Amino acid sequence: MSGSSEQSAAAAVVAATEHIDIDRLVRDGVLTRDEARALEHSQQSDSGGAARMEALPETRGGVSEGDEKDAVKEAAVKHKRHWVRVTRVCNQRCTFCLDSMNQDGTMIDTDSLKAYIALGRKMGRERLILSGGEASVHPDYIELIRFGREVGYEWIQTVTNGMMFSYRKFAQKCADAGLNEATVSMHGHTAYLQDRLTGTPGAFVTGIKGMKNLINTGKVVVNVDVVINKQNYKHLPDIIEYYYNMSIREFDLLHIIPFGRGFDEHRHSLFFDLNDAVPYFRKAFAWANKPGVYLWTNRLPVPYLEDFERLIQDPHKLTYEFDGGRHNFESFLKRGLKPDCWGERCDYCFLDGPCRSTMFPYRGHLEARSFPHVRLDSQTVWPSNEARAVFEAQAPQRVTLTARDGDDAARALESLPFGDTPVTLQLDPGASLDTALSHGRVDRVVVASVADAARALVGKDKVPAPTEVEVLLDRALAAWLLARPTTLRSWGSRLILTVQDHEYLSGSQETDPTPESLRKLARQGARLKNVPECVAGGATEPHDHHMLDAGMLDRGGDLDLDGYVHHYIEHEYYAKSLRCHRCAKNDSCSGLHINYLRNHGFKILRPLDAAGRELEDAGSFEDITQVLKQATAQQDKRSRKRIVGMHQPAQSVRVALGDTRLGGPGGA
Ligand code: SF4
Ligand code: SF4
Missing domain, CATH: 3.20.20 (TIM Barrel)
Incomplete structure (x- = not known):
């Protein structure tokens, strides 16, 4: 096809989206019902994800590199993204896959995908993100990249396990078609770790080869996603070092969450006590201080980022989390039906603060x-x-x-x-x-x-x-x-x-x-x-x-989900230090707003005695994680019902220091 006929084909698809039928996109498998609802509600960008490295602002005189990184991250959060799932199939079988229940082994129809890609441009989205399943196994993957370029996306990113890119020609063709960035999921720095976690022999070797091929095109920014779990947390500093030596400068560290295959099938081998991980985390997080290195954290309970508060994920990422379960959350707000995931998972859920601990009482207040x-x-x-x-x-x-x-x-x-x-x-x-x-x-x-x-x-x-x-x-x-x-x-x-x-x-x-x-x-x-x-x-x-x-109220007089989440981010997202549980004021105190803490650090919170004097033996952050670690170990011995080795801080803290809620109303 000639350049001009390609452009007119793209224009025709864009024109066709004047009357885009969201229901049809759902029927064609391009969107889940939640994604479709999120799309209908969304006038804004999706939040979070990898920074747009090519968009680094000019270095400003007198501004520290830390401030520069904050500015880049905030700009990335505001960047308008269009996520497009292109397959419901994957060539790996990750033990912690969150998407397994959405995978039926099918590819999504190319014309429907093009219509949806074009729709994103019409909505003003600037960055196209092709994801799956595994996006790169779609037979028209390269055509979709090219199409994204033709309809005017500034930046085209893919989320991948990297295996397909081990074919050098394929990697080159993707780069030539307009791929700008590949976020490669690499959860280990050895074949043993990566192959075991992905359930795929050869995943490490082919993933590394794919990354090298992409880097060698000279056109694609490559960065790495790591899902932190029981098997790799001790290796986190080594993992970062390994990929740093491969010239990777951007890492997204995603804490395992109690959903999907990871919870249903592999909880005992994947979940871990965060208190055990603190020394490894601190070594890994220190990489963020290196010039030019960008670390993001995802869904990591914020008190564990003491001293590294700049790595606390932007609160707006919560909007993406709530979008992902919109149907569930709206059913709760409008009809009082508890989300499907409610129950055992809540104690380990990053959304406990905005969901169970705040949204549930908000609805309770409204009703009563x-x-x-x-x-x-x-x-x-x-x-x-x-x-x-x-x-x-x-x-x-x-x-x-x-x-x-x-x-x-x-x-x-x-x-x-x-x-x-x-x-x-x-x-x-x-x-x-x-x-x-x-x-x-x-x-x-x-x-x-x-x-x-x-x-x-x-x-x-x-x-x-x-x-x-x-x-x-x-x-x-x-x-x-x-x-x-x-x-x-x-x-x-x-x-x-x-x-x-x-x-x-x-x-x-x-x-x-x-x-x-x-x-x-x-x-x-x-x-x-x-x-x-x-x-x-x-x-x-x-x-x-x-x-x-x-x-915050919608037409039916219920809480509007988007209004609620926005209100939570601005006024309810408060947090406290782990040390707060030694404070006599803990029950009545809600801590500080997350952005004040991101700006000034948890260290300013100093536990008090009943008379309001600072505790002399409050201990350091590391001290209290040791106390919590011992307490959870004892609890494991006492109770056979507990899921051994799977403790989020809220649980640990209750065990060690009484049944107080972590982090006030915003303890996510
Ligand atoms: S806190 Fe909310 S999102 Fe998390 S598991 Fe419970 S009901 Fe589900
Ligand atoms: S007064 Fe300070 S140390 Fe005490 S619970 Fe509140 S924030 Fe924590």
């Missing part, structure tokens, strides 16, 4: 009309009367109302339900509070700048006592207040300084007040909110967890 806190914007457009009725049926102890200005707020307050429930009012910056404050229900106002705080506390808009003023604290404001201790004192106890949650790490990096500044503010008498006592050095105000935002 018992959300403790609700939030409404004056301009809320209700998706239906039903949604409005469900929201207004709640019996909260606090309502937060956001409005543009005083008049807007006054109007909204007139029609606000919930009886005499106290109202926290947040207006746009600079807006006058006057009119709104005449309404007796407002007992707290929220402001975001020092000018607004001054107006509200001592200026012309002075808020009458006992109304409180909550100030959203950033680094500049903290510095301003610390430089004016007299002003701070004169503003008195009605002032609350709130550390903000940031959806992105960059938001935290740009504006977080430092832990030291928080401690100093607390010492000067400031009331801090959203800060654990160990950081403030004294008592603090509780965070607004379990808050129903009106925007």
Whole structure:
């Protein structure tokens, strides 16, 4: 086919997608039902996965390599990806395969695949990812790469076991067709490990040959995925070194999860106690400090990344996880049917924090009309009367109302339900509070700048006592207040300084007040909110967890899955250190937002005794993992029912230190 006729063929397929029928893609086997639903909901990129190495930003003067890596990773998360499964067959039989139940030995029809690839471009996706099963065994694989290039993807990536690329000509043809990146699944650095884990004799030799062939094309970036499991965790540093010596600079370390064949058939040989793995992990993670090396972690419980917080996966990867089980999660939110995976797996599941520990209580609150806190914007457009009725049926102890200005707020307050429930009012910056404050229900106002705080506390808009003023604290404001201790004192106890949650790490990096500044503010008498006592050095105000935002409800008055996940990432994804379980405040404390911890590290969390003093014998991170290790070993001996050698931290911690939940509401 000539170049121009190829282009017109591509254009014809693109045109055909004007009327693309998602149901048909499901019937043709291109998409599962969950994938189709995710697609319908998705206006955004898929998140996570490998960084786009060719998109490294220019090195900025004075910016550390660590900051550069953070920026590249965040850019990668925002990059719009289009995942396309091209086969339901694989030439390996990995013991931990998550996809085995989707594999029926068939190839997916090429025309349907092309229609779906073209659809991704129409949706503005920039990166095409061809996956399977094993994508490269599809008879039209090279044609699909070429087609992706023709319809305009900037970057074409494949996820593969590398075996097909051991044929040099095949690797070259793929590169010539436009393949930019191959993510090769290599779980060992020896034939013994790789062949055993993949259930495929020859997997190592052919995989390595495939990687070399791809590298030798000079056109394809090659990186490595490793599924961390009981058989390879001790070799993790060696695995990275082996592939580093093959010029690989990017690694995705995926923690085994309790789904698929790994849990159903091989749990005893694959799952392990994370506390055993800590010394090996730390050696492996240290590779991330090497110039030019990019490490990603996936589904690894975050407390085990103490000292390596930059490797905590971007919280937005949760959206991808929830997309993958959309049907299950939506059935729960809309009909109360527990997800298929609920039960034994939950204790070992990375999604315990956002799923069982938070989404389940959220639905419980909605149903029982018992959300403790609700939030409404004056301009809320209700998706239906039903949604409005469900929201207004709640019996909260606090309502937060956001409005543009005083008049807007006054109007909204007139029609606000919930009886005499106290109202926290947040207006746009600079807006006058006057009119709104005449309404007796407002007992707290929220402001975001020092000018607004001054107006509200001592200026012309002075808020009458006992109304409180909550100030959203950033680094500049903290510095301003610390430089004016007299002003701070004169503003008195009605002032609350709130550390903000940031959806992105960059938001935290740009504006977080430092832990030291928080401690100093607390010492000067400031009331801090959203800060654990160990950081403030004294008592603090509780965070607004379990808050129903009106925007989270769908037409049926149920929680919308995407709205919930977004809310979780921004406001509920809190975490704590393993050491927190020695802290007397553990039960009442939810720790810190994940992005504050990614920015400042777990080390700032220091266990306290009942009187609020720092424990002298709190121990290091390594110390506590040793305690947990011994405790789980004893537990194994005591109970024959336990799955020996398969402990996630939540279990271990309960065993060793009492039945407390790990990581607060966001302990994923
Ligand atoms: S926590 Fe949620 S996603 Fe994980 S196994 Fe349990 S029900 Fe399934
Ligand atoms: S539980 Fe953890 S975060 Fe909370 S006060 Fe104690 S040490 Fe700090």
